[in-house]
Amino acid sequence: AGTMSMAPWYHWDISRVRAEDLLAKAGKDGSFLVRDSESVPGAYALCLLFQRQVHTYRILPDEEGLLAVQTTQGAQIKCFQTLNDLIATYQQPHKGLVTPLLFPVRQEETPEEGSDDLKTRTYDTALSCPTVPSQASRAQISQLLQQRLQEQSSLSSPSEFLGLLSEYLKTNLQLDLETMKSGTPKLWHLNKALGVACKGLHSELDFTLSSLETLVKVFDHPNSPMAPQKKQTPRLTLENLISKISTLNNLLSSLEKKVLNALQETVSHLNLALPNTPAGTSPASKTIPVQNFEVKLGKSQRASLTVDVEGGKVILKKLNSSVEELISHEKILQLIKYQNSQNKLRFVFDKEGQKNQQRDFIFENARVSNVSYCCGLNFLSVCPTPHCFFPTCRKKEGFCQLLQLMRMKHSNLDEPDMISLYIGTWNMGGALPPKNIASWLQSKGLGKTQDETTTSIPQDVYVIGSQENPLGDREWTEFLRAAIKSVTETDVKLVAIQSLWNIKLTVLVKVEHENRISHVNTSSVKTGIANTLGNKGAVGMSFLFNGTSFGFVNCHLTSGTEKTHRLALRTIRHCHVKDREMLKNATIHVSCRRNQNYHDIIRSLLLGDKQLSAFDTTLRFTHLFWFGDLNYRLDMDVQDILNHIHKKDFETLLSVDQLNLEKEKNKVFLRFNEEEINFPPTYRYERGSRDSYMWQKVKATGVRVNVPSWCDRILWKSYPETHIVCNSYGCPDDIVTSDHSPVFATFEVGVTSQFVSNKDPGCRSEEALIEFETIEAIVKACSRAKFFIEFHSSCLEDFKKSWENNSQSSDIPGFLKLGWSATQLPMVGLAFFTFLLLFSVSHDCSNNLRILNPILSEMEYLLDQHLLLTVKSVDGYESYGTYNTLNAY
Known part of the structure; x- marks a missing residue:
């Protein structure tokens, strides 16, 4: 791909829209470029400008690796060994295109990450296609590789394999070198040689797959699609070998569960009975303690409000009175929150022999704050008339969440219609985590935090993203499981972990939800230097929770505004207006690179239902959560930033936050949501403390400046008319091993289950269209x-x-x-x-x-x-x- 990228007309990773923009700027009939196809892997798109219209021709490879322009049915197909040969042919007139290929549109190069040069480099106008090694050079390459092969012949490699490899180096290597003329990222003859060399492995895989499929068919119901369909793959190619290995991996990983399901269906079908599981064998869930709230009734009457989740009841007792009013969970009809004020709540319940009763509560020892309206319970509604007020929403939300938990715990519903979700992100800075991360997992610290009455209640799903994580996957997973159990006394199960070097995404769920999760997919995208190194990029995961689709993306985007500040320090003595404009353009350039990272990720991340591959990642899920070290910075002088932080004037800083600015311009994260930020910037702190920011770093090239910024973010996007509420968004202030503070967010998310009709099967309903x-x-x-x-x-x-x-x-x-x-x-x-x-x-x-x-x-x-x-x-x-x-x- 590197060789291909040097061809003046080849743009290896641009979109259709970008290609049309480049051709429109060129403006000449016959201007052309070649890009990768967005719809067919391994194919190309030839884009040609004629009479101000862009004409697109697909270039498809055949099984032998030959390339051809897709033609209408019945037309003669012309095949070419290299892309360069194809382009050279269609530069001639009367070859079937609307106009010959006359003017190649060249690539636009951007500075590499880490470069100090702020000027945009462009290709020389005399740049030509890469030259292929001469016949003598190719012979030298072949001789060098054969010599290396002889040096390895004393090892344990089979002589048959060495013979195949030697034959390839002597003859077919020359043909693969020819294909490098066009930069085709496929070595077809090496592919064939490896396929033949792995012939024995092909046979072993066929035998193993056949044996396992026999086992599957023994337990398979005649009408069940459980048994995998065996594909006909007679050709000994590397692709077929990889496909068989993938099939074997999928079959082995799911075989036990499939057999278990088949046995359960058989037992049910034959009306057999299995021995009952002894009581007490399943792990006991943590008992939720009784919680008390000091409230007022109306304007002045004081009372205590006791919530017993385990007992399924609420007890209301006025002070200076011995009378208690007990309200069981099935009698609670409605909680009403008011849109015009966050501190109002009405409690409606059923009282036998009387009409519905209602009480208005005011909580004690809290302050008034502006918090947006959110629904805490499935049966919440909005009241148009004010009746009471809460000094804060935190106690109110804690009360509402406890009642929702009581409702779910004692409900007769088989499946939950609401789950709690924890999202955490942390750039660990290459340092080991502290032993205690309870504040992070319990959403304690700064910003919008959970009420202390609910922090020990376990979440249904934990999704934790980390960057610059020095731990291995297994070590990190066990650390998180132990940490969650220490603060909730609840065991959690690993759904999956996905890593790209030190970028990790871990999903854990409560044991009771393990069988409600299916269709787990993971993927990763590299956006580092030349999109090949894994130092920057994203990892993703998706699954279904019953009938609701979830997607999660943890990313680490391009870093830095330090180029701007190094240049500023070098030129501050003689800074003019044009210099300040150059600094501004440099900052914009870094933001654009982060924007491009985002678009590369949504285009390349392979998650969710494959039938929705026509849509980018942001549209494939009922709920998509995107988090990580997004690295967007604050466009303000560092001393001004520090002054605003000291005054806790976050609103002014958020107005110059690059992510907010780019979202407002619809450049990134279109229609994504983010909870209001009420905590200080999470980067770049002095390690070991949270009292000061370490914004200067002396390097050989100058003083590198990292302005304090909200690099670490959590955003989400949901389908319209779905239920999702963010209950917390903040960061702990006692985890200081990294120069980043961890960030947390908790959500209440509505979920759907498998639909079961309540109608008589014989009743035919009228179809709505x-x-x-x-x-x-x-x-x-x-x-x-x-x-x-x-x-x-x-x-x-x-x-x-x-x-x-x-x-x-x-x-x-x-x-x-x-x-x-x-x-x-x-x-x-x-x-x-x-x-x-x-x-x-x-x-x-x-x-x-x-x-x-x-x-x-x-x-x-x-x-x-x-x-x-x-x-x-x-x-x-x-x-x-x-x-x-x-x-x-």
Whole structure:
């Protein structure tokens, strides 16, 4: 890939939109470039400008590695050994393109991370394709490698393998060197040689897979899809070998669970009985202590409010009175929070023989603060009229969470409809963690913290991201499990851990939820130097909790504004306006690199449902959480920053926070949420203390300045009309081993379970449909291609497509306005969507050519579903934009 990147016309990792922008800037008919395909791995896209329109041709490799431009059916296919040969041929006229390839559009180079040079380097205009070694040079390379092979021949490598390798070095190496002329990142002949050399391994894998599949079929129900389908892979290629190893790994890791499920189904089907598990064999969950709250009734009447979660009751007792009012959990009907004030709560309950009773509470010993409205219970509602007020929301939220926990603990529901989620992120700075990290795990310290009455209650799911972590995966996991148990007295199970060098993502859950989690996927993306080193990048994980999809991304983005400050110190004696502008541009450049890191991650991270691969990572999940050392800094002089921190004037600092500024410009984290920040910047502290920031570092190149900043962040994005509340967001002030403070956040998240219809199986319900009358979309494109829409949803058996758009115009240069009428669009059997594009409801489906049939048509089921749309071009099948509709019928 490095050789390829030197070709003037090859842009190895740019998007379709960026390619069209570069061609539009070139402006000449015949301007062209080649980029990697966004839809087909290993393929390329040839982008050609003609009459102000960009024409895209796909270049696909065949099984032998030969390259060809995709043609219409029946046209003769021309194959080429290298990409350079293909380009040279189509530079000639009358080769099937709209115009010959005349003017290559060159790459735009950006400075490497760590460089002190702030000026943008550009390619020389005389830059040409990389030269291939001469015949003599290739012979020298072959001789050198053969000599190294002879030096290794005394080792234990089989003679047959050495013979194959020797033959490759003598003959086929020359052919692979030829392919390097175009920079093709595949050594096809080496691939073949390895496939033949591993012939014995192929046979052993086939035998092992066949034996295990026999075992699976013994326990497999005739109609069950449990047994894996055996793929026909007769060719001895390296890809086939890797595929078999992956299949064996997946089969072995899931075999015990599959057999267990099969045995349970068999026992149930034959009405057999298994011995009961002795009581007390499962680990006992921690008993939640009784909590007392000092409250006022109305304006002045004092009372104590006792919450007994284990006993399932609330006791209200007025002071100076011996009478207690006991309210059991099933009698509690509603808690009402008021939108116009965070310190108001009404408690509504049922009293036998009387109408519903209500009490208004005021909590003691707290201060008034501005905290946004949030729902603490599933049965909360909003009251339009003020009745009472709380001096703080912390005690109120603790009370509400205890009642929610009581409701879940004593409810007759089989599955939870709400879970608690902990997110933690920490750049450990390469140092070992302290023995006690309780404050981090209990959300104690600075910022929005949990009430002390709830800190020892275990969360349902713990998601912990770390950067610059010196511990191994197993050592880190056991450390976290022990730490969680020490503060909650509850055991947690590891879902998975994903690492990219010292960037780690660990997910742990309470034992009772272990079997509610499925479809676990992990992935990682490198964004370090040349996108190859793992010093910067992201790790991700996704899974389903019953019917709700979750995604998590822990990242470590490009660091530093130190280039700016080193230059400032060198030029401060004779600083002019143009110098200050140069400093400003340098800071903007570093932010742009972080923005590019973000876009590389969402484009390359492979998580979630594979059927949603047409959508980027941010649209594939009901809830997506993104956290880590994002490294966005504060654009302010360091002394001014320190003064604002001393005054706790965080609002002024947040107004110059690079992440907030880039979000406001819609450059990154579109439609992501972040809780209000009420804690000091978490970087760069003096290790061993949290009293001062160590913002200066003397280096040979000058004084390096790291301004105090909120580098460590937690953000989230959820589908519309889903329930999620952030209950805490802050950092501990007693963990000082790193120059970063850890950051925590806790959430209350609504989850769905497998839908079970309450209707009689013999009862046939009327199907509800929505007809899309028209859809209009504006996309950024210079192409004349036609477009279509893909519809994706978990309630559909498969994705569906519309016909091509029947209207197209361009009122703004570089943008196309596309339109679909009713005859081009499907009828959707989901009568609950509010669609921002144009639509109307109709029961006449005679004019619709394609209908989307949901798996179930019951409204109770459909209200929890979402529909994803993506606009794609007919010629390249690449997405030009996506949209998520919501359930607001």
